[in-house]
Amino acid sequence: MTDTDTPIQVLDAGERRRDERRRFMQLAGGATLAMGLAACGGSSSSSPTPTPTSTGTATPTPTASSTVALDVDYLNFALQLQYLEAQYFAWATTGAGVAASLLTGTGTQGTVTGGAQVTFSTALLGQYAREIAAGELAHLGFLRSATGAAAAAQPALDISSSATGGFTRIARAGGLIGASDTFDPYASELNFLLGAFMIQDVVVSAYRGAIPAITNLLYVNAAADMLATKSYHAAMIRSQLYALGTAARTATDQLSNGRDSFDGVTDIDQGVSGADSTVSNVTPTDSNGIVFGRTTGQALNVLYTNHAAVVGGGFFPNGIISTYFASSDAN
Amino acid sequence: MSTDDQQLIEGTASRPEADSTLRSERREFFRAAFGAVAVTAAGAGALAIATSASAATIADNDMGNFLLQLEYLGAQYYSYAVTGAGLPAAQLTGVGTAGAATGARQVTFTDPLVAQYAKEIAQDLAGHVAYLRTTLGTDGATAQPAIDLGVTATGAFSKLAAGATIVATGGTFDVYASDENFLLGAFMIEDVLVTAYNGASTTITDKTLLSALLGILSSHAHHAAVIRSLLYAKGVATPALRTNADKISDVRDVLDGTGTDVDQGISPTTVSGNLVSNIVPAGADGLAYGRSSGQVLNVLYLNSAAVSAGGFFTAGLNGAVKTSTAN
Numbered sequence: 001m002t003d004t005d006t007p008i009q010v011l012d013a014g015e016r017r018r019d020e021r022r023r024f025m026q027l028a029g030g031a032t033l034a035m036g037l038a039a040c041g042g043s044s045s046s047s048p049t050p051t052p053t054s055t056g057t058a059t060p061t062p063t064a065s066s067t068v069a070l071d072v073d074y075l076n077f078a079l080q081l082q083y084l085e086a087q088y089f090a091w092a093t094t095g096a097g098v099a100a101s102l103l104t105g106t107g108t109q110g111t112v113t114g115g116a117q118v119t120f121s122t123a124l125l126g127q128y129a130r131e132i133a134a135g136e137l138a139h140l141g142f143l144r145s146a147t148g149a150a151a152a153a154q155p156a157l158d159i160s161s162s163a164t165g166g167f168t169r170i171a172r173a174g175g176l177i178g179a180s181d182t183f184d185p186y187a188s189e190l191n192f193l194l195g196a197f198m199i200q201d202v203v204v205s206a207y208r209g210a211i212p213a214i215t216n217l218l219y220v221n222a223a224a225d226m227l228a229t230k231s232y233h234a235a236m237i238r239s240q241l242y243a244l245g246t247a248a249r250t251a252t253d254q255l256s257n258g259r260d261s262f263d264g265v266t267d268i269d270q271g272v273s274g275a276d277s278t279v280s281n282v283t284p285t286d287s288n289g290i291v292f293g294r295t296t297g298q299a300l301n302v303l304y305t306n307h308a309a310v311v312g313g314g315f316f317p318n319g320i321i322s323t324y325f326a327s328s329d330a331n
Numbered sequence: 332m333s334t335d336d337q338q339l340i341e342g343t344a345s346r347p348e349a350d351s352t353l354r355s356e357r358r359e360f361f362r363a364a365f366g367a368v369a370v371t372a373a374g375a376g377a378l379a380i381a382t383s384a385s386a387a388t389i390a391d392n393d394m395g396n397f398l399l400q401l402e403y404l405g406a407q408y409y410s411y412a413v414t415g416a417g418l419p420a421a422q423l424t425g426v427g428t429a430g431a432a433t434g435a436r437q438v439t440f441t442d443p444l445v446a447q448y449a450k451e452i453a454q455d456l457a458g459h460v461a462y463l464r465t466t467l468g469t470d471g472a473t474a475q476p477a478i479d480l481g482v483t484a485t486g487a488f489s490k491l492a493a494g495a496t497i498v499a500t501g502g503t504f505d506v507y508a509s510d511e512n513f514l515l516g517a518f519m520i521e522d523v524l525v526t527a528y529n530g531a532s533t534t535i536t537d538k539t540l541l542s543a544l545l546g547i548l549s550s551h552a553h554h555a556a557v558i559r560s561l562l563y564a565k566g567v568a569t570p571a572l573r574t575n576a577d578k579i580s581d582v583r584d585v586l587d588g589t590g591t592d593v594d595q596g597i598s599p600t601t602v603s604g605n606l607v608s609n610i611v612p613a614g615a616d617g618l619a620y621g622r623s624s625g626q627v628l629n630v631l632y633l634n635s636a637a638v639s640a641g642g643f644f645t646a647g648l649n650g651a652v653k654t655s656t657a658n
């Protein structure tokens with residue numbers, strides 16, 4: 001079977017993941033954590049079927065034989081992004097964060113900076129926001145359950161309008177606001193939608209990029225189901241912004257450019273403005289109608305708001321608690 | 332929905348044994364199994380599940396062609412509705428018995444936003460057809476089958492609408508007559524495409540193909556959200572749009588098996604005194620639903636039994652995957 005546009009990206013992802021894993025193991029003195037993760041991954045690794053899952057002896061040996069990552073590592077990566085989404089929508093819709101019992105786990109638990117309730121004067125928008133908030137909370141519970149004892153704690157999150165936080169950094173990078181302005185995603189319905197836009201699309205692209213590397217079909221299927229849900233959410237956000245008219249559409253184009261400035265030279269991000277006034281661009285796709293994907297490293301470039309290989313920043317001041325904790329250096 | 336209601340759509344005279352191949356890809360099994368994995372971690376139960384889950388029972392090329400057949404349906408619906416013409420003839424050739432897409436026509440959109448969304452979706456689906464045809468290759472891609480997009484009383488749209496009691500039994504439902512009807516027609520198709528790709532994620536073994544199909548899955552989910560949120564929003568002024576979508580969902584659930592609720596309408600629920608929309612058809616775990624290929628065909632053939640043609644595909648599908656599940 002031939003393919004035209006995706007293998008390069010997938011292969012690149014594999015290369016970067018190997019690098020990231022190696023760095024992590026070296027930096028974290030990984031033995032303990034590696035064993036802990038491997039123990040959880042054992043449900044598939046000790047399967048009688050010859051599934052190519054890493055075994056409990058996953059060592060930081062940078063050889064080709066270590067290229068198959070533990071599925072639980074990807075689930076924990078997804079869990080880290082999930083804390084960000086769940087907290088943003090929880091704060092915006094209720095004025096309070098996620099219950100403390102859903103934030104514990106391995107690694108150094110962090111706190112949330114920022115977060116505020118949005119005043120929804122448009123009834124429909126409030127209904128959509130509450131639906132998304134419930135969906136994100138459900139995903140958080142699901143991922144914590146799926147990772148079990150290996151679930152990583154919530155990392156430090158910055159969902160405020162601070163100059164170093166993700167919202168302001170992306171808004172500045174895209175020229176939506178001035179270089180010394182700040183962006184408050186809770187100040188208005190439009191700002192809330194733009195804040196959601198900044199996060200949601202990135203998570204969709206990260207899922208699309210990461211799922212093919214998962215080996216256990218149960219996890220593949222569950223992650224595909226979550227990808228679908230997150231795509232619905234993203235389209236709800238994007239179509240609301242499109243319907244608001246030219247100013248909101250232009251704002252998304254600017255934020256898209258901001259994201260693109262972090263994740264590499266290739267334009268894999270799109271705002272909602274169409275090619276002309278007769279067509280929308282709610283779905284960010286290539287010419288084949290296929291939604292774009294990002295490697296874990298590229299997703300972190302955007303979320304850390306840094307085009308270089310770093311281990312924190314933006315929405316995650318101290319980085320995420322994950323094997324795949326570093327952004328890509330390929331940009 | 333009663334048993335009688337499904338008879339309205341299509342008789343269920345023949346009910347051969349459910350094919351074990353199709354049954355093994357039932358995705359609700361995976362949903363249930365996944366919970367077991369999480370709870371037991373490395374328990375024996377999880378091992379057995381992993382074994383079953385690893386058993387891909389449909390070849391990648393066959394699944395790819397199954398999805399291509401579905402894309403012909405979606406792409407032609409949007410193409411005709413937006414432009415009044417179908418896909419280029421060069422995009423319809425291939426293995427199997429070539430058929431025509433009949434009965435569709437251009438919609439005169441009144442809401443410019445609906446027109447702009449429809450045009451975007453039409454472009455994306457034409458892209459999906461082109462991608463899958465290229466990927467499957469000139470010797471492997473299947474031809475467009477006969478597709479019924481008409482609005483007569485015996486057409487698939489009308490029969491589905493009648494089954495949902497949106498129109499009377501034997502009545503007609505013209506999906507090209509208005510923005511609202513077009514959206515309901517899109518609702519009938521688009522959600523099913525999302526579930527088909529979710530289901531396919533359990534069988535595809537080629538990682539490159541899987542990556543692309545995930546991108547198409549995401550695309551369809553974006554589209555479905557646009558359609559569902561438009562119906563939801565227009566349902567403020569026209570409540571029947573929400574209830575009609577709910578009824579269509581109910582019919583799909585009857586067609587694809589009574590054991591599990593894998594389909595949802597859009598009407599809101601009230602949580603802590605606040606209305607909450609239901610744009611995303613997901614379970615309590617936030618996971619969007621999927622269908623096996625057989626369940627997908629139950630819906631599109633408008634038949635809860637194991638058959639090889641009907642509904643939108645009057646002559647069945649081209650390719651190896653063409654039989655609905657016996658429910």
